[in-house]
Amino acid sequence: MRMITQFIDGERRSFPSVRLTPVFEPNTGQVQAHLEHADATTVAQAVAVAKAAQPAWSRNSPQHRAQVMFRFKALLETHQQELAAIMSSEHGKLIDDSLGELRRGLDVVDLVCGVPHLQKGEYTKGAGPGVDVYSIREALGVVAGITPFNFPAMIPLWMMAPAIAVGNAFVLKPSSRTPSASMRLAELALEAGVPAGIFNVVHGDQVAGEAITGHPDIKAVSFVGSTVVAKAVYARGAGAGKRMQCMGGAKNHGVVLPDADLDQVVQDALAGAFGSAGQRCMAMPVLVVVGEKTAEDLRKRLVGAIANLRVGGAPDRAAQMGPVVTGEHKRKVEGYIQLAIDEGADVVVDGRGRSLPGSEEGFFLWPTLIDNTTTTMRSYQEEIFGPVLQIVRAETFEEALSYPSSHHQGNAVSIFTRSGDMAQRFVEQVAVGMVGVNFPMPVPVSYHSFGGWKDSAFGDLNQYGEDSIRFFTRTKLVTQRWPSENTIVR
Template identity: 35%
Template sequence: MSNVNFTRIKNFINGEWVEEKGVEYVPLYNPSTGIEIGDVPLSSEETSLAAVDSAYAAYDGWRKFSVSKRMGYLFAMRQAMVDKEEELAVSIAVDQAKHISEARGEIRRVIEIFEAACSIPTLMQGEFLEGIAHNISGRVVKQSLGVFGGVAPFNFPALVFGWFVPYAIGVGNTFIYKPSTQSPLFMQKMGNIFNEIGLPPGVINIVHGNRSIPGTWYENPKMSGVCLVGSTPTAKKMAEACGRGGKRSMLLGGAKNFLVAMEDLNWDVFIENFKHSCYGSAGQRCLAGSIVAAVPEIYDELIARVLKASEEITIGDAMNPNIYMGPVISAKAKANIENYIEIGIDQGSKLLLDGRNPEVPEANRNGYFVGPTVFADVTPCRRIAKEEIFGPVVSIMKIRDLDDALQLIREQKFGNGACIFTQNQYYTEKFISEANVGMVGVNVGICAPHPYLPFGGIKDSHLGTDKVQGKDGIDFFTQNKVATIRVAPPEGVTEDGAKKAVDKSVRSCVAS
């Protein structure tokens, strides 16, 4: 992709592209080649506050639009994404280096999220209670809150946009979105779509930069809440700041996910899902399989099969349809993953497959590649079994039985996802009931819920009250307003009189 034009990333505020002067710009690289393809502004606090002002000014008019009119904009945005699906996918494959097939899948999933969000008129319907007392009823209505801000990670620039923005604006809020400086190209495409469909200025704003951008949100009275997908340390700091500022928060953190292999698994199903879970997106996703826990009956065979499958993974440019796995996001990420490989060796785990310095095409020699890496005989106390590596590194662990696996999952500080591979209904139901995570998979390697259902973990994988998408998304972006209503008959008409009049009308109707 060395022929990609150099792109200066801009902010999108009040419906206009803004190039900020006098601030630092950081390089934007194509991870497949290591070539600089653009630069990204570390925007000033003044620019962030300008985005807040824009969203705040747009809010009152936007929330007063009929729900059907807001849905019209969601439909239009969804259709524009369908029309530009390949262009959007390529933008992700270039700067995030997700393999083009997976980038297409990410765009399709966001389109599905928009389709689910278009059910907002049903999902945000309120409640009514008649007869609380004499002539008194109660009503609950869901209303928008105001301006929300969202911080996205590098690994899913489109998906996280889908988790936050359609639900936020669909119920009547306005939004400020801060993409990762490592993968901003997708949102540059989306800003153009906002204008193409005639989205009112200020409803969605895009600001690039570092942590100083959300730093302007926590104490700002014009802001109502903050969303994040990122690391657990970042999520905890943001939770504290949101608490001090009285802001709602929906913060998704790190993960360390188990694939539990029981003695009755279907090998073909397991191996195919293992590859997708552990090596898809180069292991850079919050639901990637990291620990494979196998019972003794199949432990040796599992190692042999996993090793064979891992050795067959092809590595190269994310735009090459003939390879399976692209690079990791940056030279820093590559160095961090390789450091964990050294830690695994030093702590006594058995390195069966070393992904450092994999063979790649000449054009990709300067890219940030780590190949499939497999450790065996890993014990729970070792760092590669406890800490999030965020790369294609697999730790194989021997467990005694299902109860042993469940205990290991309970002891993990993270609680994002866990999957079991079995044909046994008892194992299945016990795992669903007792696995101490927010998302469970059975014979699947990525236990990501469909957009109609909430997505999110527990423990250190999720801070805040609500998860993303589905009814949780509606609840987070709305507040319940309760009305208590007393009615009385018009002046000069007693309740008995009114009742008699109705009775007489009914009798005459029946008599006729």
Template identity: 45%
Template sequence: MLKLNLSKRVFPSVCSPQFSSRTLARALSTEVFGDLKKRKNTPIFIDGEFRDSKASEWVDIINPATQEVLGKAPHSPDSEVDEAIASAAAAYPAWRATPLPIRQRVMFKLQSLITEHTDAIARSISLEQGKTLGDARGDVFRGLEVVEAACAAAPQLMGDTIEGVARDVHCKSIRQPLGVVAGICPFNFPAMVPLWMFPMAAVAGNTFILKPCERTPGAALMLAELASRAGLPKGVLNVVHGGRGPVNRILDDSTIRAISFVGSDVGGRAIWERAAAANPGHGGGKKRVQANLGAKNHAVIMPDADIESTVRALAGAAFGAAGQRCMAISVAVFVGGMSPAFKQRLLEVAQSLKMGEGLDSNTDIGPMITVQARERADRLIQSAADEGAQVILDGRNAGLALEPRLQKGNFVGPTIITGVTNEMTCYKEEIFGPVLCCVEAPTLTAALEIMESNEHGNGAAIFTRDGASAQRFELEAPAGMVGVNVPIPVPLPYFSFTGWRGSFAGDLHMYGKAGLQFYTQPKTITTKWVPSDLSNGAPQHQQGGATGGAAATSNTKATKSTCGKIPGLDRVGA
């Protein structure tokens, strides 16, 4: 049986085998997460403490494998969002003034705590989101890598200095935090995406408002608890819940300086437009935005590709996590056509995958997140057949073969569609399910043209033994992240998550150097200390920022203009 676990790292189990009827109670270690365990419904986290929400609207948290209601999450009212923002704003001055080495030590402690409690977080993810425990551990681990990068953020936050830009004039640049920032997260990576955001923001000196997906809030709250235990001060991280109402409140509030988002095209573009526009009705202003949107990731299969390793890579990338990954391979482009041997082996491997509940260690593929998501995948599979493609492996209704308690789950089995063209609906739209569309192209040039025809540009991969083909693909693939014989080329956090084209909207990409730049702003400082022999022994200081502000003095009287007396100074400033 092919296992699709994202992470090969071994994590110690810290969970009790006994669980109650609630999702967090099922997943949590009593000693560490006791406050969460005893609560009937999902709390908010404001000013360093869990609180019961005063919301009037609640959404059911549903186990997608069984349709069991695990609990309820609130749609935080404006008053709770405002409280969270006020808490973050109040915490900002002291946190910004906290020395960077101390902020990094908090991240070191957070890294240790997440590692210790990975299994507890993974169980919560598996219950709420449906993915296998292996994929859930990978969810945590890939976020943990960003925390580890935050532990060593100092070199990326360093500025630059040039001595002597003019006579006795020196210039330097520094990076300063923005203030209060926020993150809006999707359902498919309940731990990884929050960890892409708040550790980088916090280590740079910002405070953070986190809005996890209301269908999968457990992991975010567990991370908030661990961050508090790691020494993150009250108010530096706050967690609220809900849909459009809380999101719009976050977007419109003038205190929040930047928004990070991962999710759908429609949601991301709406967030980008609203946050980037002035909102005078709320006293708002333009915000920085980084928005990771939808994807249609292609794998190009060259005729010389090794069949066995390529098939296994495709199966994991297309069907793992039920295809609910923004870097999933959803299109395979076969240069010269798909050989009969390749097709047969791909079918064999796909058919060997076991569907089931994520907590079952024998499961390869869990359910999709909602009934609506499953129905949408079913419709797009049918559209392929209606438009002339061949559904050679049909995963619709595959859940009916499972044990009775899982037959109402949101299951779609591995699906393979051949004869697909870039004019078909199943090619144009992101299915976000375990569906692989197979396209044929006569040449690598034609394959690249097919990729270019799709608006998205998140990830791409090529499978080949030929270095020239690989090198050309590296340079010409119209995507921001490229793999050579690597199916899901998500960068390690020393780099950044660099989606292109329709897969990204905003300013700077997430995590890595770009992530720290997103959460900071540069300041350029020009200084002139007049030598004592030119000022009758009185030390004088003249300083101006990058915008040419007024000269400042430090325990001295203001320096008179000497532009005509000191060579070169007339060339400083504008």
């Protein structure tokens, strides 16, 4: 059985450990590897290696680090099929989904190839008589990332690429469910010219995570995961004096007005709710539909479209949805479907109780559609993180606007309408961090930044874009005055 170890100081290293967990193949339900968990001592070794390597790396010119990032980007492009296969084999997402994920990660690598410009400071000449003021953006030292199972390459790239490009050393703890992509990223970074010790990967669970947030030599931590864990990680790291950036869960709404193009809404809803089996923080698992006639029409269209949705294994290039990540997660999602029934919602299409011929042990769930959901239901309030789409009915625009605005998670929201006026009112008034207009998953491009509001994000700076450069650097301000030669006493 394959063993997944740590990546420290430029090589795969195994440490004596009795703590092993299985890594599953979601398409078959079989164990494909065992993962070695890092303890606090192992994390400390990775941090020590990173701390020793970082000063020399940061002294390189920004142009040199940019050249390394260019080579890294080229290697990622060369190996994208290999990386996609690794991701799909551990996550279960379709190959095309994995390739799409990698492209979004590559966008951030592409961005930080411009680090000589991004890391520039500012200069003011003549701020006072003979006084100039300028700023310098310096690397923090050793920084870390803790990433979720659902994007095993993209989110590590969102974190490590800007962190390393500006001169830091980076310690990554990926999800124990999808660990192998990070190992391959580390090897490709080394091949690109990132020195040994600058990018290290440690595996594990809460033990390794707490070792990272508690280590005094780690100056900043970027985290993506559930809201409960994000809040705890933020509190622990901030309490230890670290710079923290913690992205939590989401319950993203799609608000459908009566004038919307319902054919397009159906296609966007299928992609938003069921793409990647709904296991992404930018999924659109709730449709808030204004007007009974619109709701009935949309429900009927969705039932027909869901019936034609093809569920299949990752290698099936005609499939539109694959399995969820583990059997445990499948049972959790099924529990939410039953909860919705118990709460009085109407399960129109039930995705439970089916299996894929030839892959009967795989972790497959079919799409589920739930209507007449109310905002008091737990199944509405909590993030399901699976292929479940809920319909909430509203009578007016103002009522529909209030639902995403009052929800405790404020990651993303979309509105579907032909009215520019209504769309503009919605954009201005909705209390959510990322907004789409006739667009189901409003993930910003790499040169903006990614981040929600309320319980979806903890910390002042978002991911990627210029915010990532600010997060992974500290500003030094210099005020200088030089005496003129005629004032020097000889």
